Amino acid sequence: MRQQNSQSGSVAVEFALVLPILLIIIFGIVEYSIALYDKTIITNASREAARAGIVLRSPKFSSDEIKKVATDYCASNLITFGAATSPTVDITSSGGAAFGTPLTVTVAYVYQGLGLGSLLSSLSSPITLSATTTMNNE
Numbered sequence: 001m002r003q004q005n006s007q008s009g010s011v012a013v014e015f016a017l018v019l020p021i022l023l024i025i026i027f028g029i030v031e032y033s034i035a036l037y038d039k040t041i042i043t044n045a046s047r048e049a050a051r052a053g054i055v056l057r058s059p060k061f062s063s064d065e066i067k068k069v070a071t072d073y074c075a076s077n078l079i080t081f082g083a084a085t086s087p088t089v090d091i092t093s094s095g096g097a098a099f100g101t102p103l104t105v106t107v108a109y110v111y112q113g114l115g116l117g118s119l120l121s122s123l124s125s126p127i128t129l130s131a132t133t134t135m136n137n138e
Contacts, residue, residue: 031113034079035129042087042107043131045073049089050105050133060097067091070107078109085110097137104134 049070053061061069067089074087087109094101108130 034113035111035127038078038109038111039129039131041074041077042109042129043133044077045070045087046105046107046131046133048073049091049107050103050135053091053093053103053105054135054137056138063091066105070105074107074109081112085112099137101137102134103137104132106130106132 049066052069053066070089071087078087087107090106090108092104092106108128111127111129113127
């Protein structure tokens with residue numbers, strides 16, 4: 001009976017030692033999941049913008065209109081946690097809007113994240129997510 005009473009606080013001490021590691025793992029999983037979600041969103045934004053730029057219509061979308069398609073898609077879908085950074089959109093077109101010429105849309109976004117993303121950004125360079133889509137003009 002005496003031995004059982006002397007170990008009554010050992011569970012609390014073990015929990016206090018394991019809890020920080022468990023929380024870091026859980027927050028790391030959440031942080032990584034949000035980064036993957038944002039990567040998917042900028043990939044889809046580059047696809048949407050490239051598709052809008054190559055579709056056969058008269059007149060063709062201008063570069064500013066193509067950029068607006070990508071930024072609007074990102075603005076309504078990105079998880080930013082109130083960060084003021086917006087994605088940058090670059091458009092490269094060889095041969096203008098002629099049939100069969102490629103149009104390349106690149107969307108880049110500086111990921112802010114929760115606490116771990118901000119911590120990693122301060123220790124190293126910021127985490128930049130980017131996606132590039134190339135489609136041929138119709």
